[in-house]
Amino acid sequence: MNIIERLKERFEVLIAEKKRKDLLIIETTKKGLIPMLFYLKEYEGYRTLTLISCVDWIEDKKFQMSYILWNFRMKANIIVKFMLDRENPDFETVYKLWPQAEAYEREIHEMFGVNFEGNPTQNEELILEDWDNIPPMRRDFDTLKYSMEKFGEREPKSRINIRKEISEQYDEWRRK
């Protein structure tokens, strides 16, 4: 009985695809994820959490969360993923299973706004200090517009112009 069957026997497996000899992709549901991760860690030998990633499927109104695990003995990866409701992105932390998940989850919280219940540090700033907008990695965030508004125009007429413009602003300020 291979691992897919064993998983199917125990959990709700939506898609199970064997991409390569050493890479298996499993899609499950939000409810079934953490038990499955636990099972994989404790019984199947996928003891290392390599990565947690998030993809914004804005059309489906979903976030696709992927957990990549690594079995050191068999030298094989497994990707467990599930779809998370985009409007209501609440999920639980796997911090208890893998302490290193803390940082991944913190980043995903910062970049996508996914809320990981139970993560002790997710509200601390990781990269974005004093962020003032919707999470930047969501696809409905217009990064160019934001950059223009906040950091100024990108395309000057020429290099001279921008210099001039700034010195004008500066002079104007001095006159005040």
Add this chain to the structure above:
Amino acid sequence: MVNPILIIAITLASAFFIGILQVYSKLWAKVFFFLVLIFDFVAAGANFYGFLSGKITSPILVKIGGFPPPIGINLFVGKAEAAMGFLIFTITLLGAYHLARRGIPEPQGKAMVLFLLLSLGAAGITFTGDFFNLFVFIEITSIAAYGLVASAKTEKSLEAAFKYMVIGSISSTFILLGVVFLYKATGSLNMLDIAKKVKTFPLTPVFSLISLVFFAGLLIELEVFPINGWALDVYQGADPVVVAVLTGAAVKAFYLIFIKAGGYLALPSFFQLSLIFGGGTYLVSQFLAWRQRDVRRLLGYSSVAQLGLLILSAGFFLNNSLPSSSRHFIALAIVLFVFNHSFAKSSLFLLVDNVETREMEGWKGILKRNPLFKFIFSTSVFSITGVPPFPGFWAKLLLIFAIPKEYAWVVGLILLGAVAEIVYYFRFYRIASDGEGEKVKKNLASPLAASLILITGGGVAWSMFSGYMGIMFNSLIIVFLMVAAAIYIFGFSKPLQWTASLVLLGYGIYRFLPSMKANLHGFFLALVFFGGAILLFATYPTSKRLSWSFYPAYLVVIFSLVGIALSTSWLNLFVYWELMSWSSFLLVNMGKKAKRAAWIYAIFSSAGAYSMLAGIYLLPKLSISKIGVTGVLIPVLLITGFLVKMATSPLHIWARDAYGESPDEFTPLLSGIMSKIGVFGSALVFLYVIANISSGPALRYGLAWLGVLTAFFMTLLAVFQEDLKKLLAYSSVGQVGYILLGLAIATPLGWNAALYHTVDHFIFKGLLFVAAAGIIYRVGTSYLPHMGGLIRRMPLTFLAVLIAIISLAGIPPMAGFAGKWLLYSALIEKQWVFITVVAFLASTLAFLYCFKILHTVFLGQLQDENKNAREVPFPIAAAETILLVATVAIGAFPRLLLDPINKVLNKIPGMKNSGLFYEKTLGAVSKLGHWNALFLMVFTVGSFIFALIFFALTSARVREVKQLDVGYAGEVPRQVEDLHFGYDLYAHFRRTVKWLIYPLVSKIWKGIYEWTGTFAEVLRRFYTGNINTYAAYVILISILILHFFAGGK
């Protein structure tokens, strides 16, 4: 004069009358009981007073029934008997009063009857002049004792009573057998008659055997090792009040008859017998108590040990081959011992009665909440362990100095036992004074009376002692000591105490000014007085939180130091030394966490003092002057005592905690002056003893190594300390190591260095400790990582500490450099190459902790909790300023100090040419090099000011920034940031020298302690607690006694 028969008859009659009276009225029975006891007390007292005042000149001889002595029974009351009778009834009265206050055990009547019978028996044993009568009284005493022991009605007491009964019967049998044989051999039962007959009687082995049978019985009653298992069970199991009376009165009566019979029967092997059994019991019991956890049993061991010492002394007392003067002293010692032990031990047992728990742990902190209890307890413990000025101390001194030199090993044995005694008694004391215990029942009248008697006895003993030993104690010092005690008794408010102490010290300076002559004594006297005054002055601001007894004890320390400095006799010095040690023990013990430290301090200083005492005992004469001795033992013994105070490695392990945990107000004295008095003593030893022995150079070389290794290792340990005072403690000990090195060089230059450093070390280390006291007062901690950045809060203290540290490190323009320069010049002149290298290295290592002090306390970041710290209070600041000015002044003009030292050295033969002369440009010139202190000071300060002005004029625009304005890796700071690097500054260096700072010495000492304890535990298995084995031991030992000691060997 009261006829002793009245005492016995009335007590006997009323004993039975109480039994009847009890049926009718319990109250009246009680009243009657006390009336009888008071009568006995008064009667015995009257007799004793009669003997004392000389109204009664000849012994009272009471013929019962009018028969003349050899035929009829008679009582014989001499001086000793009268004293013993008085003692017995005093103790009995105290015990009875205590018992009545506490509640006499039911059935009351029987208890009172037995109590009366016990005292009556003891008195009878004392008074009787007839051997058979003696046996009768022994039986009365024993039976009363069995009953009283059983009266507690606990399982343990019943068992103890049963054992006591079995062993007591065996003992009685022996005694009766002895009496019967005696009668058979001499045809008489009267003691005096027998004594007279024995003198003309051929001392046949058979007769020896007969008296041995008698003595074997007595030895059983006197609880000698190893046949005293039953006695310990009695001590442990019985009612403490009963035990108090037993050990205080009954056993003492047995002891008296032991001496008397020894004298009458003139047993040839009596001396060996008492030496072996007394000495063995003494030593073994002292060690058996080492790990004892049960308080009562511990006191039991102590009692047995004291009895052993008494038996030992009896042997010497009755040894006719000794000169009569020393026998006289021993008699005095015995009197003092008996007096001391009876009252102290009874007082302790009566105290024990006030505390529920038997386990020593249960006594934790009991002294804290019960001041009166503490007073009594301390008095009794100090008295038993032989702390001056209690009688036990004088008794020990008298005994030791009366023992002739060929029995020096006995002195060693006594002192060894005394150290062991201090170890366990002060462990007990430490546990009792550590922490906050609960209040105890207050039934303290009797023990209080006992301890007051002890104190009075101590005073009397002191005057007796100085009279007998021909030692003149400086009466002025005694007066000062008494004033110090008066300050304690009157209990002024503490600022008033401070003022009084200062006034007293000032008056002392005024009175002793003529004594501050240009010699060693005067030199150290001046140091003690002026240094003590400055340090005392600095204690004012914190005086409110000090203990009541702080200032009295402080004064006692200072005036003992004065006494030491003025001593012209070694014995005199020793007495003051002990006084100083124990008063400083009290001071150390006042620290909050200092209990363990004080215990170790007590052990080390007493061991050192006893070593010194052994040395003094071996000296051919007692005056401090040139003494011709041979061999290395005497100087080593003598100097060990002084080295303990100087905390020279490997005797240093008391120092860290004693310095660190003692009250901040006392530590400057401990480091600045008390360690210097060790220097004084060592200097005396070097001067008068080591200088004259053939192995002197080798010894000096060894001591030089000791000094330099102390300096090296203590400096190394100081580097890794995280506590301000402990760091300074190690530093202090290390610096004193340099002084020892200077003394050991023993050239004029070396002594110059040593004496210079003595004063200089007082100045800078006194300053540092005073400043530490101020800082700790303001900051509330002595833990270095919790300080930092205090320079903005305490600029003056910083300046003072900075200068002191520069002086300590020996950086040129300050005073400390001169000491270093002199020392190295002396070393190179002496050509001790390796020592020179180590000394240099040690002083380099000192920079490490110097920086650590300055950095972790004053520099770096200010901690939030110290934000509101202020400059140290005025008196401390004033003391700092005085010492600061002294450092700078001596730094510029070292001749301020070197000239007096030269004057001192000129008085000493062999040190006349100090090897230093002064020149205008080169400054101080030795045979090797030169150093111009004034030039260096002017040059440094001048160029400094010049450079400063130039800098201020030319520098860029300087902005004073604040604490967190540091360029720390571009990180954006937060308010809570703690950037202070103050913990474990030398972690990297520690990894390098890990093998050098392995705590070898403390492990060795700890090992000695533990192994002795384990050995004692193994030895203790001897006491199986089984009556069969005890009985077997008794029989076996008796047979052995009979086998080995029979025959007129």
Add this chain to the structure above:
Amino acid sequence: MGKDKFLNEKPEKLTYSGVFKKIDNWARARSLWVVAYGTGCGAIELRPTFTSRFDAERFGMRMVGTPRQADVIVVSGYLTVKTLKRVIRVYEQMQSPKYVVALGACPINGGMYYDSYNAINRLDLYLPVDIWVTGCMPRPEAILAGFKRLQELIDDGKADGWKKYIEALDWYRGNQRKIIKNWRMPNYNW
């Protein structure tokens, strides 16, 4: 920020005069100490500049580890908001006269990160830049050329960004505060 732990005062305006002006400028130009602080990918190009191959030391330049002793800060590449805070702090902790060198395209106009939500587009708004070195990234040769130009400017007394910064501190601060919403630093980083 806490008043007791930071010096919250503004710097004084400094006049630039004196008898030694010429010698000073000459010496300043020939002794440029660069604070070893890398903000972006350009930091990797800065190191080789000081190695044997390019040997910036022959112009008297050297790296120092602390802003207190540095004369030049090199903004080497893109600058995120988070890094900008640190750069401002480091710059303000340097002692005058001090110079700013901007490396690469990103400090000029955002470079390839022009549309990034986090990288600034124009360094000029926040710090007074004395020399721009373009390129993505500029090679060490280009960096050296830039420094050479800086030396010329200093020699001529034209590299006076540090004075401008103090004069127009409020303007710069305004720009800085616009993007650093939560200003958790003292008013001026001493």
Add this chain to the structure above:
Amino acid sequence: MGVKIFYAFIALIGGIAYGLLLGGISRKITARMQNRRGPTVFQNFIDVWKLFRKKTAISHGVMFYLAPIFRLLGGAGTFLLVPIVVGNFYLSNFSFGGDLIVIMYFMVMGCLGMALGAAESGHPHAPIGVTRGLAQMAGQELPFIISVVVLMIVDKTTSVEGIVMAQQGGILHWHIFTYPFAAIAAFISLLGMMTSYPFEIVMAPQEIAIGPPTEFSSTFLSYMFSGRSVFAVAKYVLFMDLFLGGATNLLWAFLKTFLIFLWPLFITDVFPRFKLEQSVSFFWTWPTLIGLIDLLRIYIVR
């Protein structure tokens, strides 16, 4: 005395200049050894001038303010206490002020003063650097002490003049030849004293920025730079007096100190850095053992 002070002042200026020049030379030599051109030999003068003429500086408190002065005083004082040319009125400076023991302790003053100033800056790197420096000093002092004790005992004097005088009479009387092991120990110890690689423990730019002087800027730093330079020269002169027979005139003094200056330089340029533990262990083993050979020799011969 006034003349003496004047000449001492001249000597001090000369000493600082010489020290700065030597620093420049060392940078140049290092650069050439690394196959690059390197700065001019006068680079240190430029640096000092630039620092000296900076417009602003910060101070963290009194000790911080005084630290550069202490540093300069320590360096200059040591320099002035060591006679450059023994017997020469003008060039023996203030050597009447004290003997070798005085000098050895005076040397510490500058370091201690600077350490205190650095510590007051409140920068954590500063005390780290200082404690490393002090620990390193404990390491390097041992071999130095051994060799100094050897010299003092064999020459039966503690004064530097005396030691120089004892070496007169030809090159083979120099202590470097008569007591080679002591000299080797001392010269290895010199590497530590100069805190150059492989004993660059105090500044350790890769670990703790530049250690103690992290917070010092501008004029402060220029003073410290000068103090450091003249202190280095003082050490060279001291070593010259102790081991190379002193100097009979100024030219010899330049030559000999230059030779001594080259020795740590060549070691520095080819070795990586020790950790502190390794450094102290090294000083307490090899140079110490080497020095002990001579110490034992005089111990036995005496």
